[in-house]
Amino acid sequence: EVQLVESGGGLVKPGGSLRLSCAASGFTFRNYGMNWVRQAPGKGLEWVSSLGSSGNNIYYADSVKGRFTISRDNTKNSLYLQMNSLRADDTAVYYCARDSTISGVVTSFDYWGQGTLVTVSS
């Protein structure tokens, strides 16, 4: 069974940093591109970042570019999101999600974690 479990969320002050992790199991992690998607309280889904299976093909939303860094460790079946210079509008539930195919082209997200809440507030 495919499982994605996020961790690392919490309360952080504006300007602070946080590192999210996503532990994957139930599939060959190194074959799939992975993604982060967030959802602010009461709002819609916002794509954050995508990373190809071998660590190449990295993309970021303009809203996080230069502040967030996506990475992965295929030996640990884990995806990460390093978030720096956090702002109040980064407050959201952060989901990790798997690419639906191993083609390397991001077309859809077939499995999602349960999400981890990041709150940026003084």
Next chain:
Amino acid sequence: QSVLTQPPSVSAAPGQNVTISCSGSSSNIGNNYVSWYQQLPGAAPKLLIYDNNKRPSGIPDRFSGSTFGTSATLGITGLQTGDEADYYCGTWDNSLGAGGVFGTGTKVAVL
């Protein structure tokens, strides 16, 4: 700010049919596959439709997807109370800041 526009809400009685539109542009829907997601209250999103009109295993054929030009549509037939949820379209955008994009979301209410 989302580049894909959906109606904020649709509603219908149990057993009836509904459609949800998703309007984009040539840089996204016009040249990339569209997917649809269902988000039940308090839950993570769930993939309903991928590659414009394909259903993952376990998704009933009451759900269907289609595209035409720069728009996409999700159809739900035989509406059930369990279908009450938020629905989002999604795709890739090839513009200068390439990346994923989601629709504004549509709340489906079963009357």
